Amino acid sequence: MDVLRLDEVSFAYGALCVTNKISLTLPKGQALGVIGPNGAGKSTLLDLITGTKRVASGRVYFMGQDITAASPQARSDMGIARSFQIPRPFLGMTVYENVLVGATHGGRRAEAPAQRVALRVLEQTGLMARANEPASKLRLLDRKRLELARALATEPKLLLLDEVAGGLSDMECQSFIALLKEIRDGGTTMIWIEHIVHALIAVVSQLFVLDQGARIAQGQPTQVLADPEVRRVYLGIPA
Amino acid sequence: MGATISRSGPHGPKIALAGAAVVLILAALPAFADRATLRLATEMAGYLTLAVMWNLLAGYAGVMSIGQQVFVGLGGYAFFVVAGLWGVPVFAALPLAGAFAAFIALPIALILFRLNGAYFAVATWVVAEIAALVIAQTYAVGGGAGMSLPTQVAKSLGNNDQRSALIWWLALALCCIAAGLAYLWMRSPRGLALMAMRDDEIAAAGLGVSTTRNRIMVYLIATFITGIAGAILFLVKLRISPSAAFDVNEWTASIIFIVVIGGLGYLEGPLLGVLLFFALRALLAGFGPWYLIALGALAIATMLFAPGGLWGLIHRRFGWEIFPVRRRVILTNGETP
Ligand SMILES: Nc1ncnc2c1ncn2[C@@H]1O[C@H](COP(=O)(O)OP(=O)(O)OP(=O)(O)O)[C@@H](O)[C@H]1O
Numbered sequence A: 001m002d003v004l005r006l007d008e009v010s011f012a013y014g015a016l017c018v019t020n021k022i023s024l025t026l027p028k029g030q031a032l033g034v035i036g037p038n039g040a041g042k043s044t045l046l047d048l049i050t051g052t053k054r055v056a057s058g059r060v061y062f063m064g065q066d067i068t069a070a071s072p073q074a075r076s077d078m079g080i081a082r083s084f085q086i087p088r089p090f091l092g093m094t095v096y097e098n099v100l101v102g103a104t105h106g107g108r109r110a111e112a113p114a115q116r117v118a119l120r121v122l123e124q125t126g127l128m129a130r131a132n133e134p135a136s137k138l139r140l141l142d143r144k145r146l147e148l149a150r151a152l153a154t155e156p157k158l159l160l161l162d163e164v165a166g167g168l169s170d171m172e173c174q175s176f177i178a179l180l181k182e183i184r185d186g187g188t189t190m191i192w193i194e195h196i197v198h199a200l201i202a203v204v205s206q207l208f209v210l211d212q213g214a215r216i217a218q219g220q221p222t223q224v225l226a227d228p229e230v231r232r233v234y235l236g237i238p239a
Numbered sequence B: 001m002g003a004t005i006s007r008s009g010p011h012g013p014k015i016a017l018a019g020a021a022v023v024l025i026l027a028a029l030p031a032f033a034d035r036a037t038l039r040l041a042t043e044m045a046g047y048l049t050l051a052v053m054w055n056l057l058a059g060y061a062g063v064m065s066i067g068q069q070v071f072v073g074l075g076g077y078a079f080f081v082v083a084g085l086w087g088v089p090v091f092a093a094l095p096l097a098g099a100f101a102a103f104i105a106l107p108i109a110l111i112l113f114r115l116n117g118a119y120f121a122v123a124t125w126v127v128a129e130i131a132a133l134v135i136a137q138t139y140a141v142g143g144g145a146g147m148s149l150p151t152q153v154a155k156s157l158g159n160n161d162q163r164s165a166l167i168w169w170l171a172l173a174l175c176c177i178a179a180g181l182a183y184l185w186m187r188s189p190r191g192l193a194l195m196a197m198r199d200d201e202i203a204a205a206g207l208g209v210s211t212t213r214n215r216i217m218v219y220l221i222a223t224f225i226t227g228i229a230g231a232i233l234f235l236v237k238l239r240i241s242p243s244a245a246f247d248v249n250e251w252t253a254s255i256i257f258i259v260v261i262g263g264l265g266y267l268e269g270p271l272l273g274v275l276l277f278f279a280l281r282a283l284l285a286g287f288g289p290w291y292l293i294a295l296g297a298l299a300i301a302t303m304l305f306a307p308g309g310l311w312g313l314i315h316r317r318f319g320w321e322i323f324p325v326r327r328r329v330i331l332t333n334g335e336t337p
């Protein structure tokens, strides 16, 4: 069964069309990479999937169910989790408590099992050493890591990542790629927005290219990146 | 590498013992205190109860209500009607008064929670003013003049000494229930959800927190307890009138002062705040309006220079906690990360 299906989804700020009739099907276990120039509407697409923003037209289906009208909280309950491009940590809480929010509420667990999940995710994302620090003390890189950890703690069926690898050193990037592969191989369906293309194509099997709210290409990463239109729009290389 | 979670603060058992001792001593107060002292203690317990609930709303649930006097007033009036006019025994009338306040709170919450920040705050005040006007026009409860509690209700609680003691125990019990409720709530996953909502509502909703439902539940609990506190506070006075029952200075401004100065967002804050408030009130009683001006100035200074209030300062300096609601990871080798 398809985990996610978007059917001609659109969104606009007044006259500015930010998402233009996007259709997309994501089978279970697939990792989809999304690229596109700044302001192309990538983050907005995630907002529409999680319900943070409501579509102006079109429909959103998750596991075969129409969730177009569902609240963000209901979508989280169904198994959708995301990281925000600009991290939104709970600043007054510790790193562990941040992750526990996802594990208890997103995962609908009692505290004891949620605790095990939260500790495992902290270990997995390398945040255990900072578990008791207030989230307000984290620098940007660790805040991004916390975004990922919170999302993972809900044990999502569909994981949406928005530029989580930016700023990592080569070493860190390698272990991050390994982590995402592990998550993907565990059967989690994934959409990953990333500007670091080499990291992205190490994990995803499909690329989706957005420009000005519309899809300009989709398919095998190598083919998509060779596409003259993509090279012109995204890589700034004249066709 | 294994890890466990610790919930108690550094001196958990000692603090629990000390707390139990304090409550026992307070419960024994009627044995050695006179009626005036008991009356003051009852009033303090009532204020503390209101402050604990306001702190739960404003400090944890992000609900900035400046109209809580409406629930004090409605609780008081409901009690006078149920116990005074209908003759229901006092012990049954008190929870009924709270239930009435919560019953009125539900539609208010459903409508006002659509408003944000300052609009919500102002709207709660407007609602309180409207309630006061409506009650003042209701002649069954004495209109603008208010009503007295029939003497047989007061007599049902025994002679003067017995009655003061009984009301004090009721106020103390309610205060303990309020503090206990706030503590257990904030320790539970619901409390975790409240803190998350307060810090970032969009992120909380995205992680599965039912933001509206959580907020409404806290609001209903707070109004229930606030209503009972109102009933007890007016049971002490034996008289109720719209201007006293819906007094914004008495039931909201003072309470905000107590919470802000004690420590907004700390369960310990109201305890400290209420002691300070009553001390200042006693000290400055002779200065008339200057007393309110001084309180206001102190509250503003606290907000500017010590947003966590007095308890915030103490907590940061010494790490003390009376009501530990936080969670700390302890690695199995005994270290904390
Ligand atoms: N509140 C707003 N009002 C008007 N336009 C907005 C608003 N927020 C975003 N936009 C516009 O919507 C468009 C899409 O934004 P979005 O954040 O989805 O882009 P993006 O592809 O994620 O970009 P980036 O790579 O910079 O993260 C941008 O052109 C942006 O300027």
Ligand SMILES: [Mg+2]
Pocket: A042, A043, A044, A085, A162
């Ligand atoms: Mg973006």
